[in-house]
Amino acid sequence: MKSIATxxxxxxxxxxxxxxxxxxALRPVDLHVDEGELVAVLGPNGAGKSTLMNAIMGLVPTQGxxxxxxxxxxxxxxxxxxxxxxxxxxxxxxxxxxxxxxxxLELGAYLLNxxxxxxxxxxxVLAMFxxxxxxxxxxxxxLSGGEQxxxxxxxxxxxxPKILLLDEPSLGLAPRIIxxxxxxLGELNRQGLSIILVEQKAPLVLKLANRAYLLSVGSIAxxxxxxxxxxxxxxxxxxxx
Amino acid sequence: xxxxxxxxxxxxxxxxxxxxxxxIGFCVIYNASxxxxxxxxxxxxxxxxxxxxxxxxxxxxxxxxxxxxxxIVAMLGVVLERIVVRPLWxxxxxxxxxxxxxxxxxxxxxxxxxxxxxDQPRTLPVFTDLPPLRLFGFAINFQFLWILGCSxxxxxxLGLFFSSTKTGKxxxxxxxxxxxxxxxxxxxxxxxALAFALSAALGAFAGILITPTQYTAFNVGVPFAISGxxxxxxGGFGRPLGAFAGxxxxxxxQALAIVLLGAAFxxxxxxxxxxxxxxxxxxxxxxxxx
Numbered sequence: 204m205k206s207i208a209t210x211x212x213x214x215x216x217x218x219x220x221x222x223x224x225x226x227x228a229l230r231p232v233d234l235h236v237d238e239g240e241l242v243a244v245l246g247p248n249g250a251g252k253s254t255l256m257n258a259i260m261g262l263v264p265t266q267g268x269x270x271x272x273x274x275x276x277x278x279x280x281x282x283x284x285x286x287x288x289x290x291x292x293x294x295x296x297x298x299x300x301x302x303x304x305x306x307x308l309e310l311g312a313y314l315l316n317x318x319x320x321x322x323x324x325x326x327x328v329l330a331m332f333x334x335x336x337x338x339x340x341x342x343x344x345x346l347s348g349g350e351q352x353x354x355x356x357x358x359x360x361x362x363x364p365k366i367l368l369l370d371e372p373s374l375g376l377a378p379r380i381i382x383x384x385x386x387x388l389g390e391l392n393r394q395g396l397s398i399i400l401v402e403q404k405a406p407l408v409l410k411l412a413n414r415a416y417l418l419s420v421g422s423i424a425x426x427x428x429x430x431x432x433x434x435x436x437x438x439x440x441x442x443x444x
Numbered sequence: 445x446x447x448x449x450x451x452x453x454x455x456x457x458x459x460x461x462x463x464x465x466x467x468i469g470f471c472v473i474y475n476a477s478x479x480x481x482x483x484x485x486x487x488x489x490x491x492x493x494x495x496x497x498x499x500x501x502x503x504x505x506x507x508x509x510x511x512x513x514x515x516i517v518a519m520l521g522v523v524l525e526r527i528v529v530r531p532l533w534x535x536x537x538x539x540x541x542x543x544x545x546x547x548x549x550x551x552x553x554x555x556x557x558x559x560x561x562x563d564q565p566r567t568l569p570v571f572t573d574l575p576p577l578r579l580f581g582f583a584i585n586f587q588f589l590w591i592l593g594c595s596x597x598x599x600x601x602l603g604l605f606f607s608s609t610k611t612g613k614x615x616x617x618x619x620x621x622x623x624x625x626x627x628x629x630x631x632x633x634x635x636x637a638l639a640f641a642l643s644a645a646l647g648a649f650a651g652i653l654i655t656p657t658q659y660t661a662f663n664v665g666v667p668f669a670i671s672g673x674x675x676x677x678x679g680g681f682g683r684p685l686g687a688f689a690g691x692x693x694x695x696x697x698q699a700l701a702i703v704l705l706g707a708a709f710x711x712x713x714x715x716x717x718x719x720x721x722x723x724x725x726x727x728x729x730x731x732x733x734x
Binding site: 309 | 621624626631632
């Protein structure tokens with residue numbers, strides 16, 4: 204399914220750990236994503252999945268290394284990471300609720316200074332999420348949960364990320380909406396976008412993922428090949444150790 | 445009597461607009477960072493003082509001296525952010541520590557000004573030196589019109605900046621959710637420096653507008669800062685338009701207290717309004733910003 208040559212690493216993480224004050228929220232983690240891969244990060248609540256995402260972006264103080272296409276990603280500089288094309292749709296979506304949908308999308312393309320390219324990207328995002336088109340002038344806070352998640356993903360796409368990180372996009376959404384969003388993510392991945400998808404509900408994403416990491420109490424417990432997971436029970440085995 | 449009261453309401457609106465501008469300065473920094481910048485008064489004082497220095501020492505015409513003063517004070521705002529606020533910010537200091545640091549900075553600026561410029565009060569010429577307009581039996585002086593016109597212009601320009609420019613929107617995004625803003629590639633620390641520059645320029649402008657009707661000296665900053673702070677609280681902290689309305693309410697209340705109760709009641713009126721709002725409507729006229 205991927206190119207036959209040795210795959211190149213888009214993201215390589217070595218010994219990345221994070222702490223909040225004296226609490227070690229993430230023990231040193233190694234993981235990697237190849238170009239064009241969709242990698243799932245699974246694990247129960249409190250396993251450190253969100254901390255891992257925030258640590259990659261440099262939103263929290265970290266130790267260890269994050270390399271993007273072989274270059275070190277500066278630490279504690281999320282704006283610089285975004286500038287490299289590493290874009291996170293954070294836990295809780297992080298949309299700018301008092302601002303309009305259009306303004307949210309515009310800020311997604313904050314680093315872009317080309318009007319034509321901006322129009323092209325907007326058209327692409329609105330074609331992907333037509334519902335946002337009807338709501339452009341509304342405040343983002345007035346959208347339904349599903350629409351807000353679409354806005355969060357759409358805003359991230361406005362920057363044309365090289366690798367997209369999503370922190371539990373399914374949280375609090377109806378199954379039908381989750382399916383719709385996951386289907387879009389699958390499409391994006393088939394178009395070549397590398398993705399890290401964090402999920403608590405593992406069965407949702409194992410169908411999409413090329414590989415999966417299982418995170419448990421702040422460290423990687425296992426690396427899973429989704430094709431080997433035959434049943435839900437087998438996954439439960441992983442969770443329970 | 446009616447005439448006297450109405451006349452003092454008018455002058456209260458004028459000074460209230462200045463309080464409002466100072467209050468907006470508080471809001472701009474608060475929205476960008478959560479910090480209440482008590483050095484705001486220093487910017488107001490420096491606006492008047494530097495314009496005076498520009499006119500007297502350098503012989504500049506008033507508009508040039510004023511623009512120069514605003515630019516210098518804006519730069520000082522950035523310096524304050526760089527050397528006082530950011531080191532604490534990067535160290536993860538609590539908000540309380542940063543607020544106290546701005547208060548210390550206020551005192552430092554005040555004392556340096558006293559050493560360099562002396563303690564004598566200074567003033568600026570009125571912008572238009574004509575006798576007051578007579579309208580419906582009221583005397584309206586031109587400085588009052590300048591204050592109102594300039595404040596309205598500043599508010600419109602500020603509104604356009606925040607609603608129509610990318611940088612303005614980025615600043616709003618920072619005030620809504622700093623982490624999410626950073627994830628879009630917005631450099632939050634740069635926005636913070638910009639907020640200090642903007643807020644300092646607003647303070648300086650307010651100081652220049654009010655100085656011709658009063659005077660300025662090294663120590664006028666704190667009373668102005670307190671009035672601007674009350675204006676911001678009355679308006680709902682972080683709401684620029686609210687702060688402006690709050691400033692006018694405060695200015696009118698003070699003017700009425702002076703004419704009806706005596707000059708000693710000026711501060712009583714101001715602090716009573718503050719207490720009234722804190723007890724009865726702590727979210728201010730327009731409600732909280734977030």
